[in-house]
Amino acid sequence: MKPSPISASVDFTRDGVQHGFLKLPYSRDDAAWGAVMIPLTVIRNGDGPTALLTGGNHGDEYEGPVALTKLAATLRAEDVRGRVIILPFMNYPAFRAGTRTSPIDRGNLNRSFPGKPDGTVTEKIADYVQRHLLPLADYVLDIHSGGRTLDFLPFAAIHVLDDKGQEERCEAAMQAFNAPYSMRLLELDSVGMFDTAAESAGKVFVSTELGGGGTATAKSVAIADRGVRQFLIHAGICAGRIERRDTVTLDMPDGDCYVTSLHDGLLEMCRDLGDEVAKDEVIARVHDVTRTGEAPIEYRARRGGILAARHFPGLIGRGDTLAVVAEIVG
């Protein structure tokens, strides 16, 4: 395969703290020989495990960028045994635009793995992460939230994996992150995901959904800050004690968890995040916005459980995920 056009200004093998960039040449109208400069920090102190910490995989999700920017500015080499690679704004063009996908090529980074060295800008980022960063890592934490169109209960997540030993290691790392909720995710569409790339490479991988609505709150950032620290302690990279608070274990065992809107209209949620709902209970109504006097369409839970995610904006479109009802396991 062709070499990546991306070059790193940091030396991943050097001890100490390095703040630098991944430089991705990108010729465009306002910079003929310009480049996308993706900030990153590498902190290394001798031999030991490597953690790769990523935010901004989607550009409108903010707990990862906030927590990882703070970590990059404060973590010292003497606090570390091994190496921490911090990439707070992984899809940097999308992050700067405040959009889920890249404004350059509409690329959804989390559907672009393993990427292509000679593909679009987004595919080039994916290829670099796949071939140059993932092989360095033992532990990978990718911090997501709902973005502008979804809101989530704050949870850390793992996938059910064929390799049960690996699944147990991921589960233990998720428990160390210790979000208020811990989820076994069923992906609607796992092809091209960073998750799949990291898991296929045998890494201990944890992702999160820590809120949404296109912003971060004091509460959701605190969950990210604490989770990242505890993840690094669990990896054996940072010293300290893991404090274990109660976490509610959730499961999304099948497609009945998802409620999809079949109508365009005005969304009225009848239940809020964290509410327990019964099967067939009305959880939302969609009102006609083209005329008055029409009865709303009722949307019902397809299974019992807890409302774990909801569509965020007040208007909803046909095909949008309206809600996710997860099963409470314990």
Ligand SMILES: [Zn+2]
């Ligand atoms: Zn995301």
